[in-house]
Amino acid sequence: MSFTQDRISKNSATVEVAEAPAPARRRMSTTERKRQILDRAIQYFAKHGIDGQLRNLTKGLGVTHTLLYHYFPTKDALIKAVYEDVFESRWKPEWELLLDDKTLSPEEKLNAFYIDYSNTVLTYDFVRILIFSGLSDHSISDRFFELLRDRLLPRLIRETRKHCGRSLRSKPSQRELEFLMGLHGGIFYIGMRRWIYGQAIYDAGNPNTEQEIIQDRISSYLHSAKILFTTGKK
Known part of the structure:
Protein backbone atom coordinates (compact mmCIF):
# COMPACT_ATOMS: atom_id res chain seq x y z
CA MET A 1 0.00 0.00 0.00
CA SER A 2 1.36 3.42 -0.97
CA PHE A 3 1.76 6.27 1.49
CA THR A 4 -1.21 8.11 -0.09
CA GLN A 5 -3.48 5.06 0.06
CA ASP A 6 -2.49 4.51 3.70
CA ARG A 7 -3.49 8.10 4.60
CA ILE A 8 -6.78 7.75 2.74
CA SER A 9 -7.50 4.52 4.60
CA LYS A 10 -6.76 6.11 8.01
CA ASN A 11 -8.79 9.21 7.18
CA SER A 12 -11.73 7.06 6.13
CA ALA A 13 -11.59 5.20 9.44
CA THR A 14 -11.48 8.51 11.29
CA VAL A 15 -14.53 9.78 9.40
CA GLU A 16 -16.40 6.57 10.15
CA VAL A 17 -15.68 6.92 13.87
CA ALA A 18 -16.63 10.59 13.91
CA GLU A 19 -19.87 9.92 12.09
CA ALA A 20 -20.95 7.03 14.31
CA PRO A 21 -24.30 7.98 15.87
CA ALA A 22 -24.35 8.75 19.60
CA PRO A 23 -26.28 6.26 21.72
CA ALA A 24 -29.90 7.28 22.12
CA ARG A 25 -30.81 8.71 25.53
CA ARG A 26 -33.18 6.41 27.37
CA ARG A 27 -36.59 7.98 27.79
CA MET A 28 -37.72 8.23 31.41
CA SER A 29 -40.84 6.36 32.41
CA THR A 30 -43.74 8.24 33.97
CA THR A 31 -42.82 6.88 37.41
CA GLU A 32 -39.17 7.88 37.04
CA ARG A 33 -40.01 11.39 35.85
CA LYS A 34 -42.45 11.94 38.72
CA ARG A 35 -39.85 10.67 41.18
CA GLN A 36 -37.24 13.01 39.72
CA ILE A 37 -39.55 16.03 40.09
CA LEU A 38 -40.43 15.06 43.65
CA ASP A 39 -36.76 14.63 44.61
CA ARG A 40 -35.94 18.05 43.16
CA ALA A 41 -38.90 19.60 44.99
CA ILE A 42 -37.71 18.14 48.30
CA GLN A 43 -34.23 19.57 47.73
CA TYR A 44 -35.67 22.94 46.68
CA PHE A 45 -38.08 23.23 49.63
CA ALA A 46 -35.37 22.21 52.10
CA LYS A 47 -33.05 24.91 50.80
CA HIS A 48 -35.43 27.76 49.95
CA GLY A 49 -38.67 27.08 51.84
CA ILE A 50 -42.15 26.23 50.60
CA ASP A 51 -43.64 29.71 50.58
CA GLY A 52 -42.59 30.73 47.09
CA GLN A 53 -44.17 31.51 43.75
CA LEU A 54 -44.64 28.73 41.22
CA ARG A 55 -42.51 30.39 38.58
CA ASN A 56 -39.58 30.36 40.98
CA LEU A 57 -40.34 26.77 41.87
CA THR A 58 -40.42 25.52 38.30
CA LYS A 59 -37.23 27.43 37.53
CA GLY A 60 -35.56 25.95 40.59
CA LEU A 61 -36.71 22.45 39.63
CA GLY A 62 -35.57 22.88 36.04
CA VAL A 63 -38.97 21.93 34.58
CA THR A 64 -41.75 23.73 32.73
CA HIS A 65 -45.08 24.67 34.25
CA THR A 66 -46.77 22.22 31.89
CA LEU A 67 -44.61 19.29 32.99
CA LEU A 68 -45.02 20.09 36.68
CA TYR A 69 -48.80 20.39 36.36
CA HIS A 70 -48.94 17.11 34.47
CA TYR A 71 -47.69 15.24 37.54
CA PHE A 72 -48.81 17.59 40.31
CA PRO A 73 -51.92 19.59 39.27
CA THR A 74 -51.55 22.07 42.15
CA LYS A 75 -48.83 23.25 44.49
CA ASP A 76 -50.82 21.72 47.35
CA ALA A 77 -50.63 18.33 45.60
CA LEU A 78 -46.85 18.67 45.37
CA ILE A 79 -46.55 19.67 49.03
CA LYS A 80 -48.75 16.71 50.02
CA ALA A 81 -46.43 14.38 48.09
CA VAL A 82 -43.40 15.92 49.80
CA TYR A 83 -45.03 15.40 53.21
CA GLU A 84 -45.84 11.77 52.46
CA ASP A 85 -42.30 11.08 51.21
CA VAL A 86 -40.23 12.98 53.80
CA PHE A 87 -42.43 12.63 56.89
CA GLU A 88 -45.12 9.96 56.66
CA SER A 89 -43.00 7.32 54.93
CA ARG A 90 -40.32 7.56 57.62
CA TRP A 91 -42.71 6.77 60.41
CA LYS A 92 -41.97 3.22 61.62
CA PRO A 93 -44.83 1.10 62.99
CA GLU A 94 -42.09 -0.70 64.95
CA TRP A 95 -41.82 2.36 67.17
CA GLU A 96 -45.36 1.87 68.41
CA LEU A 97 -44.73 -1.84 69.00
CA LEU A 98 -41.56 -0.95 70.92
CA LEU A 99 -43.36 1.51 73.19
CA ASP A 100 -46.14 -1.05 73.78
CA ASP A 101 -43.67 -3.80 74.73
CA LYS A 102 -44.44 -4.81 78.32
CA THR A 103 -41.10 -6.58 78.81
CA LEU A 104 -39.08 -3.34 78.74
CA SER A 105 -38.85 -0.57 81.32
CA PRO A 106 -40.02 2.95 80.41
CA GLU A 107 -36.42 4.18 80.33
CA GLU A 108 -35.37 1.35 78.01
CA LYS A 109 -38.27 2.12 75.69
CA LEU A 110 -37.65 5.86 75.54
CA ASN A 111 -33.93 5.39 74.93
CA ALA A 112 -34.43 2.84 72.15
CA PHE A 113 -37.18 4.90 70.53
CA TYR A 114 -35.49 8.30 70.56
CA ILE A 115 -32.11 6.99 69.41
CA ASP A 116 -33.70 5.34 66.37
CA TYR A 117 -36.09 8.27 65.86
CA SER A 118 -33.23 10.77 65.75
CA ASN A 119 -31.24 8.61 63.32
CA THR A 120 -34.27 8.27 61.04
CA VAL A 121 -35.84 11.70 61.25
CA LEU A 122 -33.25 14.37 62.01
CA THR A 123 -32.06 14.75 58.42
CA TYR A 124 -31.39 17.93 56.43
CA ASP A 125 -34.62 17.78 54.42
CA PHE A 126 -36.88 16.74 57.33
CA VAL A 127 -35.70 19.39 59.77
CA ARG A 128 -35.55 22.28 57.34
CA ILE A 129 -38.87 21.59 55.60
CA LEU A 130 -40.63 21.26 58.96
CA ILE A 131 -39.20 24.60 60.11
CA PHE A 132 -40.02 26.33 56.82
CA SER A 133 -43.58 25.01 56.98
CA GLY A 134 -43.99 26.37 60.49
CA LEU A 135 -42.86 29.77 59.23
CA SER A 136 -45.34 29.79 56.34
CA ASP A 137 -48.72 28.05 56.00
CA HIS A 138 -48.24 25.16 58.48
CA SER A 139 -49.46 22.73 55.80
CA ILE A 140 -46.76 20.20 56.67
CA SER A 141 -46.02 21.02 60.31
CA ASP A 142 -49.70 20.77 61.36
CA ARG A 143 -50.04 17.32 59.77
CA PHE A 144 -46.85 16.09 61.40
CA PHE A 145 -47.80 17.30 64.88
CA GLU A 146 -51.19 15.65 64.45
CA LEU A 147 -49.34 12.40 63.75
CA LEU A 148 -47.34 12.88 66.95
CA ARG A 149 -50.49 13.60 69.00
CA ASP A 150 -52.28 10.53 67.67
CA ARG A 151 -49.57 7.88 67.62
CA LEU A 152 -46.69 8.97 69.84
CA LEU A 153 -47.44 11.39 72.66
CA PRO A 154 -50.10 9.26 74.44
CA ARG A 155 -47.66 6.33 74.53
CA LEU A 156 -44.86 8.49 75.91
CA ILE A 157 -47.17 9.93 78.59
CA ARG A 158 -48.23 6.39 79.53
CA GLU A 159 -44.61 5.30 79.92
CA THR A 160 -43.80 8.41 81.95
CA ARG A 161 -46.67 7.62 84.30
CA LYS A 162 -45.49 4.02 84.65
CA HIS A 163 -42.06 5.30 85.65
CA CYS A 164 -43.66 7.59 88.22
CA GLY A 165 -46.00 4.90 89.54
CA ARG A 166 -49.08 6.90 88.58
CA SER A 167 -52.48 5.83 87.28
CA LEU A 168 -52.67 5.30 83.52
CA ARG A 169 -56.41 5.86 83.20
CA SER A 170 -56.89 9.62 83.15
CA LYS A 171 -56.46 11.76 80.07
CA PRO A 172 -53.00 13.39 79.75
CA SER A 173 -53.00 16.82 81.35
CA GLN A 174 -51.72 19.92 79.61
CA ARG A 175 -48.92 20.07 82.16
CA GLU A 176 -47.80 16.53 81.32
CA LEU A 177 -47.92 17.22 77.60
CA GLU A 178 -45.90 20.41 77.87
CA PHE A 179 -43.33 18.70 80.06
CA LEU A 180 -43.03 15.89 77.50
CA MET A 181 -42.66 18.37 74.63
CA GLY A 182 -39.68 19.80 76.50
CA LEU A 183 -37.98 16.42 76.05
CA HIS A 184 -39.15 15.95 72.46
CA GLY A 185 -38.18 19.48 71.49
CA GLY A 186 -34.79 19.10 73.15
CA ILE A 187 -34.02 16.07 71.01
CA PHE A 188 -35.30 17.78 67.86
CA TYR A 189 -32.98 20.68 68.70
CA ILE A 190 -30.02 18.40 67.93
CA GLY A 191 -31.19 18.48 64.30
CA MET A 192 -31.83 22.22 64.42
CA ARG A 193 -28.31 22.93 65.63
CA ARG A 194 -26.91 20.91 62.76
CA TRP A 195 -29.21 21.86 59.87
CA ILE A 196 -30.53 25.32 60.80
CA TYR A 197 -27.71 26.97 62.75
CA GLY A 198 -24.82 25.01 61.21
CA GLN A 199 -23.42 24.23 64.65
CA ALA A 200 -21.48 21.04 65.28
CA SER A 219 -32.66 10.30 82.26
CA SER A 220 -33.13 13.92 83.32
CA TYR A 221 -36.72 13.96 82.03
CA LEU A 222 -37.73 10.81 83.89
CA HIS A 223 -35.97 11.90 87.09
CA SER A 224 -37.72 15.29 87.01
CA ALA A 225 -41.08 13.70 86.14
CA LYS A 226 -40.87 11.53 89.24
CA ILE A 227 -40.37 14.63 91.37
CA LEU A 228 -43.08 16.69 89.67
CA PHE A 229 -45.81 14.10 89.15
CA THR A 230 -45.70 11.88 92.22
CA THR A 231 -46.89 14.59 94.61
CA GLY A 232 -50.49 14.44 93.41
CA LYS A 233 -50.13 17.47 91.17
CA LYS A 234 -51.59 17.39 87.66
Missing part, protein backbone atom coordinates in the same frame (compact mmCIF):
# COMPACT_ATOMS: atom_id res chain seq x y z
CA ILE A 201 -22.53 18.78 68.12
CA TYR A 202 -20.02 18.84 70.99
CA ASP A 203 -17.33 16.17 70.64
CA ALA A 204 -18.53 15.42 67.12
CA GLY A 205 -15.55 13.09 66.65
CA ASN A 206 -17.13 10.62 69.06
CA PRO A 207 -19.71 8.51 67.17
CA ASN A 208 -21.64 7.95 70.42
CA THR A 209 -21.99 11.63 71.34
CA GLU A 210 -25.52 12.07 70.01
CA GLN A 211 -26.68 8.87 71.65
CA GLU A 212 -25.21 9.98 74.96
CA ILE A 213 -26.95 13.36 74.69
CA ILE A 214 -30.29 11.62 74.11
CA GLN A 215 -29.76 9.23 77.02
CA ASP A 216 -28.84 12.13 79.34
CA ARG A 217 -31.97 14.06 78.37
CA ILE A 218 -34.22 11.06 78.88
Whole structure:
Protein backbone atom coordinates (compact mmCIF):
# COMPACT_ATOMS: atom_id res chain seq x y z
CA MET A 1 0.00 0.00 0.00
CA SER A 2 1.36 3.42 -0.97
CA PHE A 3 1.76 6.27 1.49
CA THR A 4 -1.21 8.11 -0.09
CA GLN A 5 -3.48 5.06 0.06
CA ASP A 6 -2.49 4.51 3.70
CA ARG A 7 -3.49 8.10 4.60
CA ILE A 8 -6.78 7.75 2.74
CA SER A 9 -7.50 4.52 4.60
CA LYS A 10 -6.76 6.11 8.01
CA ASN A 11 -8.79 9.21 7.18
CA SER A 12 -11.73 7.06 6.13
CA ALA A 13 -11.59 5.20 9.44
CA THR A 14 -11.48 8.51 11.29
CA VAL A 15 -14.53 9.78 9.40
CA GLU A 16 -16.40 6.57 10.15
CA VAL A 17 -15.68 6.92 13.87
CA ALA A 18 -16.63 10.59 13.91
CA GLU A 19 -19.87 9.92 12.09
CA ALA A 20 -20.95 7.03 14.31
CA PRO A 21 -24.30 7.98 15.87
CA ALA A 22 -24.35 8.75 19.60
CA PRO A 23 -26.28 6.26 21.72
CA ALA A 24 -29.90 7.28 22.12
CA ARG A 25 -30.81 8.71 25.53
CA ARG A 26 -33.18 6.41 27.37
CA ARG A 27 -36.59 7.98 27.79
CA MET A 28 -37.72 8.23 31.41
CA SER A 29 -40.84 6.36 32.41
CA THR A 30 -43.74 8.24 33.97
CA THR A 31 -42.82 6.88 37.41
CA GLU A 32 -39.17 7.88 37.04
CA ARG A 33 -40.01 11.39 35.85
CA LYS A 34 -42.45 11.94 38.72
CA ARG A 35 -39.85 10.67 41.18
CA GLN A 36 -37.24 13.01 39.72
CA ILE A 37 -39.55 16.03 40.09
CA LEU A 38 -40.43 15.06 43.65
CA ASP A 39 -36.76 14.63 44.61
CA ARG A 40 -35.94 18.05 43.16
CA ALA A 41 -38.90 19.60 44.99
CA ILE A 42 -37.71 18.14 48.30
CA GLN A 43 -34.23 19.57 47.73
CA TYR A 44 -35.67 22.94 46.68
CA PHE A 45 -38.08 23.23 49.63
CA ALA A 46 -35.37 22.21 52.10
CA LYS A 47 -33.05 24.91 50.80
CA HIS A 48 -35.43 27.76 49.95
CA GLY A 49 -38.67 27.08 51.84
CA ILE A 50 -42.15 26.23 50.60
CA ASP A 51 -43.64 29.71 50.58
CA GLY A 52 -42.59 30.73 47.09
CA GLN A 53 -44.17 31.51 43.75
CA LEU A 54 -44.64 28.73 41.22
CA ARG A 55 -42.51 30.39 38.58
CA ASN A 56 -39.58 30.36 40.98
CA LEU A 57 -40.34 26.77 41.87
CA THR A 58 -40.42 25.52 38.30
CA LYS A 59 -37.23 27.43 37.53
CA GLY A 60 -35.56 25.95 40.59
CA LEU A 61 -36.71 22.45 39.63
CA GLY A 62 -35.57 22.88 36.04
CA VAL A 63 -38.97 21.93 34.58
CA THR A 64 -41.75 23.73 32.73
CA HIS A 65 -45.08 24.67 34.25
CA THR A 66 -46.77 22.22 31.89
CA LEU A 67 -44.61 19.29 32.99
CA LEU A 68 -45.02 20.09 36.68
CA TYR A 69 -48.80 20.39 36.36
CA HIS A 70 -48.94 17.11 34.47
CA TYR A 71 -47.69 15.24 37.54
CA PHE A 72 -48.81 17.59 40.31
CA PRO A 73 -51.92 19.59 39.27
CA THR A 74 -51.55 22.07 42.15
CA LYS A 75 -48.83 23.25 44.49
CA ASP A 76 -50.82 21.72 47.35
CA ALA A 77 -50.63 18.33 45.60
CA LEU A 78 -46.85 18.67 45.37
CA ILE A 79 -46.55 19.67 49.03
CA LYS A 80 -48.75 16.71 50.02
CA ALA A 81 -46.43 14.38 48.09
CA VAL A 82 -43.40 15.92 49.80
CA TYR A 83 -45.03 15.40 53.21
CA GLU A 84 -45.84 11.77 52.46
CA ASP A 85 -42.30 11.08 51.21
CA VAL A 86 -40.23 12.98 53.80
CA PHE A 87 -42.43 12.63 56.89
CA GLU A 88 -45.12 9.96 56.66
CA SER A 89 -43.00 7.32 54.93
CA ARG A 90 -40.32 7.56 57.62
CA TRP A 91 -42.71 6.77 60.41
CA LYS A 92 -41.97 3.22 61.62
CA PRO A 93 -44.83 1.10 62.99
CA GLU A 94 -42.09 -0.70 64.95
CA TRP A 95 -41.82 2.36 67.17
CA GLU A 96 -45.36 1.87 68.41
CA LEU A 97 -44.73 -1.84 69.00
CA LEU A 98 -41.56 -0.95 70.92
CA LEU A 99 -43.36 1.51 73.19
CA ASP A 100 -46.14 -1.05 73.78
CA ASP A 101 -43.67 -3.80 74.73
CA LYS A 102 -44.44 -4.81 78.32
CA THR A 103 -41.10 -6.58 78.81
CA LEU A 104 -39.08 -3.34 78.74
CA SER A 105 -38.85 -0.57 81.32
CA PRO A 106 -40.02 2.95 80.41
CA GLU A 107 -36.42 4.18 80.33
CA GLU A 108 -35.37 1.35 78.01
CA LYS A 109 -38.27 2.12 75.69
CA LEU A 110 -37.65 5.86 75.54
CA ASN A 111 -33.93 5.39 74.93
CA ALA A 112 -34.43 2.84 72.15
CA PHE A 113 -37.18 4.90 70.53
CA TYR A 114 -35.49 8.30 70.56
CA ILE A 115 -32.11 6.99 69.41
CA ASP A 116 -33.70 5.34 66.37
CA TYR A 117 -36.09 8.27 65.86
CA SER A 118 -33.23 10.77 65.75
CA ASN A 119 -31.24 8.61 63.32
CA THR A 120 -34.27 8.27 61.04
CA VAL A 121 -35.84 11.70 61.25
CA LEU A 122 -33.25 14.37 62.01
CA THR A 123 -32.06 14.75 58.42
CA TYR A 124 -31.39 17.93 56.43
CA ASP A 125 -34.62 17.78 54.42
CA PHE A 126 -36.88 16.74 57.33
CA VAL A 127 -35.70 19.39 59.77
CA ARG A 128 -35.55 22.28 57.34
CA ILE A 129 -38.87 21.59 55.60
CA LEU A 130 -40.63 21.26 58.96
CA ILE A 131 -39.20 24.60 60.11
CA PHE A 132 -40.02 26.33 56.82
CA SER A 133 -43.58 25.01 56.98
CA GLY A 134 -43.99 26.37 60.49
CA LEU A 135 -42.86 29.77 59.23
CA SER A 136 -45.34 29.79 56.34
CA ASP A 137 -48.72 28.05 56.00
CA HIS A 138 -48.24 25.16 58.48
CA SER A 139 -49.46 22.73 55.80
CA ILE A 140 -46.76 20.20 56.67
CA SER A 141 -46.02 21.02 60.31
CA ASP A 142 -49.70 20.77 61.36
CA ARG A 143 -50.04 17.32 59.77
CA PHE A 144 -46.85 16.09 61.40
CA PHE A 145 -47.80 17.30 64.88
CA GLU A 146 -51.19 15.65 64.45
CA LEU A 147 -49.34 12.40 63.75
CA LEU A 148 -47.34 12.88 66.95
CA ARG A 149 -50.49 13.60 69.00
CA ASP A 150 -52.28 10.53 67.67
CA ARG A 151 -49.57 7.88 67.62
CA LEU A 152 -46.69 8.97 69.84
CA LEU A 153 -47.44 11.39 72.66
CA PRO A 154 -50.10 9.26 74.44
CA ARG A 155 -47.66 6.33 74.53
CA LEU A 156 -44.86 8.49 75.91
CA ILE A 157 -47.17 9.93 78.59
CA ARG A 158 -48.23 6.39 79.53
CA GLU A 159 -44.61 5.30 79.92
CA THR A 160 -43.80 8.41 81.95
CA ARG A 161 -46.67 7.62 84.30
CA LYS A 162 -45.49 4.02 84.65
CA HIS A 163 -42.06 5.30 85.65
CA CYS A 164 -43.66 7.59 88.22
CA GLY A 165 -46.00 4.90 89.54
CA ARG A 166 -49.08 6.90 88.58
CA SER A 167 -52.48 5.83 87.28
CA LEU A 168 -52.67 5.30 83.52
CA ARG A 169 -56.41 5.86 83.20
CA SER A 170 -56.89 9.62 83.15
CA LYS A 171 -56.46 11.76 80.07
CA PRO A 172 -53.00 13.39 79.75
CA SER A 173 -53.00 16.82 81.35
CA GLN A 174 -51.72 19.92 79.61
CA ARG A 175 -48.92 20.07 82.16
CA GLU A 176 -47.80 16.53 81.32
CA LEU A 177 -47.92 17.22 77.60
CA GLU A 178 -45.90 20.41 77.87
CA PHE A 179 -43.33 18.70 80.06
CA LEU A 180 -43.03 15.89 77.50
CA MET A 181 -42.66 18.37 74.63
CA GLY A 182 -39.68 19.80 76.50
CA LEU A 183 -37.98 16.42 76.05
CA HIS A 184 -39.15 15.95 72.46
CA GLY A 185 -38.18 19.48 71.49
CA GLY A 186 -34.79 19.10 73.15
CA ILE A 187 -34.02 16.07 71.01
CA PHE A 188 -35.30 17.78 67.86
CA TYR A 189 -32.98 20.68 68.70
CA ILE A 190 -30.02 18.40 67.93
CA GLY A 191 -31.19 18.48 64.30
CA MET A 192 -31.83 22.22 64.42
CA ARG A 193 -28.31 22.93 65.63
CA ARG A 194 -26.91 20.91 62.76
CA TRP A 195 -29.21 21.86 59.87
CA ILE A 196 -30.53 25.32 60.80
CA TYR A 197 -27.71 26.97 62.75
CA GLY A 198 -24.82 25.01 61.21
CA GLN A 199 -23.42 24.23 64.65
CA ALA A 200 -21.48 21.04 65.28
CA ILE A 201 -22.53 18.78 68.12
CA TYR A 202 -20.02 18.84 70.99
CA ASP A 203 -17.33 16.17 70.64
CA ALA A 204 -18.53 15.42 67.12
CA GLY A 205 -15.55 13.09 66.65
CA ASN A 206 -17.13 10.62 69.06
CA PRO A 207 -19.71 8.51 67.17
CA ASN A 208 -21.64 7.95 70.42
CA THR A 209 -21.99 11.63 71.34
CA GLU A 210 -25.52 12.07 70.01
CA GLN A 211 -26.68 8.87 71.65
CA GLU A 212 -25.21 9.98 74.96
CA ILE A 213 -26.95 13.36 74.69
CA ILE A 214 -30.29 11.62 74.11
CA GLN A 215 -29.76 9.23 77.02
CA ASP A 216 -28.84 12.13 79.34
CA ARG A 217 -31.97 14.06 78.37
CA ILE A 218 -34.22 11.06 78.88
CA SER A 219 -32.66 10.30 82.26
CA SER A 220 -33.13 13.92 83.32
CA TYR A 221 -36.72 13.96 82.03
CA LEU A 222 -37.73 10.81 83.89
CA HIS A 223 -35.97 11.90 87.09
CA SER A 224 -37.72 15.29 87.01
CA ALA A 225 -41.08 13.70 86.14
CA LYS A 226 -40.87 11.53 89.24
CA ILE A 227 -40.37 14.63 91.37
CA LEU A 228 -43.08 16.69 89.67
CA PHE A 229 -45.81 14.10 89.15
CA THR A 230 -45.70 11.88 92.22
CA THR A 231 -46.89 14.59 94.61
CA GLY A 232 -50.49 14.44 93.41
CA LYS A 233 -50.13 17.47 91.17
CA LYS A 234 -51.59 17.39 87.66
